[in-house]
Amino acid sequence: MIDKYSPIPIYHQLEEYIRGQIENGTYPFDTTIPSERELAERFEISRMTVRQAINNLVNDGYLYREKGRGTFVNRRKVEQKLQAVTSFTEDMIERGLTPKNKLLTFHIIPANGKVASILNLQEHTPVYEIKRIRIADDSPIAIETTYLPANLIKGLSEEILNRSLYNYIENDLSLKISEATQEIEAASAKQQDTAHLQIEKGAPVLVISQTSILDDGTPFEYVKSIYRADRYKFVHKMKR
Amino acid sequence: MIDKYSPIPIYHQLEEYIRGQIENGTYPFDTTIPSERELAERFEISRMTVRQAINNLVNDGYLYREKGRGTFVNRRKVEQKLQAVTSFTEDMIERGLTPKNKLLTFHIIPANGKVASILNLQEHTPVYEIKRIRIADDSPIAIETTYLPANLIKGLSEEILNRSLYNYIENDLSLKISEATQEIEAASAKQQDTAHLQIEKGAPVLVISQTSILDDGTPFEYVKSIYRADRYKFVHKMKR
DNA sequence: CAGTGGTCTAGACCACCAG
DNA sequence: TGGTGGTCTAGACCACTGA
Numbered sequence: 001m002i003d004k005y006s007p008i009p010i011y012h013q014l015e016e017y018i019r020g021q022i023e024n025g026t027y028p029f030d031t032t033i034p035s036e037r038e039l040a041e042r043f044e045i046s047r048m049t050v051r052q053a054i055n056n057l058v059n060d061g062y063l064y065r066e067k068g069r070g071t072f073v074n075r076r077k078v079e080q081k082l083q084a085v086t087s088f089t090e091d092m093i094e095r096g097l098t099p100k101n102k103l104l105t106f107h108i109i110p111a112n113g114k115v116a117s118i119l120n121l122q123e124h125t126p127v128y129e130i131k132r133i134r135i136a137d138d139s140p141i142a143i144e145t146t147y148l149p150a151n152l153i154k155g156l157s158e159e160i161l162n163r164s165l166y167n168y169i170e171n172d173l174s175l176k177i178s179e180a181t182q183e184i185e186a187a188s189a190k191q192q193d194t195a196h197l198q199i200e201k202g203a204p205v206l207v208i209s210q211t212s213i214l215d216d217g218t219p220f221e222y223v224k225s226i227y228r229a230d231r232y233k234f235v236h237k238m239k240r
Numbered sequence: 241m242i243d244k245y246s247p248i249p250i251y252h253q254l255e256e257y258i259r260g261q262i263e264n265g266t267y268p269f270d271t272t273i274p275s276e277r278e279l280a281e282r283f284e285i286s287r288m289t290v291r292q293a294i295n296n297l298v299n300d301g302y303l304y305r306e307k308g309r310g311t312f313v314n315r316r317k318v319e320q321k322l323q324a325v326t327s328f329t330e331d332m333i334e335r336g337l338t339p340k341n342k343l344l345t346f347h348i349i350p351a352n353g354k355v356a357s358i359l360n361l362q363e364h365t366p367v368y369e370i371k372r373i374r375i376a377d378d379s380p381i382a383i384e385t386t387y388l389p390a391n392l393i394k395g396l397s398e399e400i401l402n403r404s405l406y407n408y409i410e411n412d413l414s415l416k417i418s419e420a421t422q423e424i425e426a427a428s429a430k431q432q433d434t435a436h437l438q439i440e441k442g443a444p445v446l447v448i449s450q451t452s453i454l455d456d457g458t459p460f461e462y463v464k465s466i467y468r469a470d471r472y473k474f475v476h477k478m479k480r
Numbered sequence: 481c482a483g484t485g486g487t488c489t490a491g492a493c494c495a496c497c498a499g
Numbered sequence: 500t501g502g503t504g505g506t507c508t509a510g511a512c513c514a515c516t517g518a
Contacts (some may be wrong), residue, residue: 009506046508051485059299064456068484068516074457140489159283185473186426186446204444206426233425236476239418251485275503286489291504309497368512482516494506 010045022062022073032070033063052106087223088144089164090212092136100135104196106158108150115147118211119221126150131163133196134225142227143196152220177219180212184234189226197228204229250285254293261273262302262313270311273303328384328465329404332376340375346398348390355387358451358462364389370401374465382467383436391427392460415460420452421451423475429466437468442468 002013011158033039036054040047053072057063065071092099110124119127127147134142148156153169162167169175189203197205205226212221242253252309259385273279276294280287294311297303307312350364352442359367367387374382388396393409400408409415429443437445452461 180478181478184445186469188444204426204428229426236422238420
């Protein structure tokens with residue numbers, strides 16, 4: 001089980017062993033695993049080495065310790081998925097909904113002052129402007145306007161949008177998406193949005209403005225999305 | 241600097257010392273701190289104890305190690321903070337605003353079904369219910385209702401709330417805050433909230449529901465906050 | 481009381497990096 | 500080659516838990 005002469009560190013082998021025992025049910029949730037001293041004796045290794053393995057598993061959320069009682073298997077899901085940059089489509093699939101889109105407009109326009117400033121461009125630089133209705137389970141959920149610098153995101157087509165914009169940027173254009181900043185605020189639906197979202201004027205909407213950047217810091221995307229408050233809420237996990 | 245006979249663990253004292261040196265600029269960004277052996281010798285402690293301190297600082301993002309070269313000060317702490325669990329007070333200070341609170345109610349009540357379910361308690365288990373007006377730069381920004389299990393977060397007082405609840409939980413109760421999940425949605429102001437927030441009925445508000453858990457997975461806090469949409473937006477950074 | 485995790489020691493050998 | 504972090508040992512005493 002543990003090979004003291006392997007180039008793989010002993011604590012790492014022990015980690016894998018314990019994780020395996022958790023996953024195959026030998027150590028059920030909320031029960032103790034063998035004590036540090038027992039593991040040390042069983043594998044003829046030092047207790048400090050056992051502690052190093054257990055420390056890592058505690059940090060990864062697999063185990064938790066209680067003074068004087070023992071080390072327990074954590075019942076909590078280990079997924080620990082922090083918020084990652086995802087597209088609407090990826091987001092909806094994760095929520096178990098079927099996403100669809102309805103393209104309203106798709107053309108190149110000169111950037112106005114606000115868009116130019118956000119995308120770090122000169123005013124009037126050509127940008128794609130794409131307006132879409134986002135649909136989940138056959139009912140409208142958001143109206144979304146995307147701006148992309150036309151000189152950076154070249155060769156965009158409606159077909160690419162329907163597949164995956166992010167895949168196109170990363171795979172075909174070989175650009176590296178690094179991170180995105182979102183501003184989330186509440187507002188009341190304006191007259192021009194009521195028809196597309198099938199809501200009354202003044203109904204609450206969630207407005208999410210996202211700016212995405214490449215790994216060299218270049219902004220490549222600005223998206224403003226207006227979500228129906230009754231059909232969408234934003235969920236977010238944070239660590240202390 | 242280091243008191244070997246203090247009840248505070250040596251590694252923890254060393255952590256604070258190194259963090260202090262980073263913050264006051266003695267160890268600038270991207271430069272090495274003294275080697276593990278040098279720190280051990282200087283403070284007449286074991287190298288393993290030094291490693292424990294440095295391990296914790298590496299996990300917290302203050303330092304990073306490079307094999308054969310040394311341990312370096314990490315330059316970016318701000319980004320990591322954007323995804324971290326913070327209190328209203330911490331949040332406002334970061335935004336450059338002066339936070340204040342007005343306590344509306346503070347008592348222990350039996351948990352109703354919803355609160356009990358969220359906090360993983362039996363119905364009617366005693367919980368603190370704390371209602372506060374959150375004020376930034378002398379004008380109301382949110383109304384916040386907090387629920388805490390009375391049997392877990394013991395000895396709460398108004399004075400503690402005005403200092404820092406999270407400090408109290410972490411330092412005085414020795415509990416480890418692990419993570420929090422937020423649900424963010426838009427709504428229209430209800431009649432009962434208009435007076436406290438000084439807005440019209442039906443005005444847009446941002447509703448943030450936060451559930452926080454300890455490192456063993458126990459939920460210890462449920463907070464529902466209703467923010468004035470015209471004075472608050474939620475900002476959030478994500479990585480791909 | 482015996483057993484547990486928490487802290488700590490004073491060494492050791494290794495791979496890696498820089499000069 | 501000398502210094503660094505990475506790994507590991509074989510002990511030790513402590514506070515805490517539960518029977």
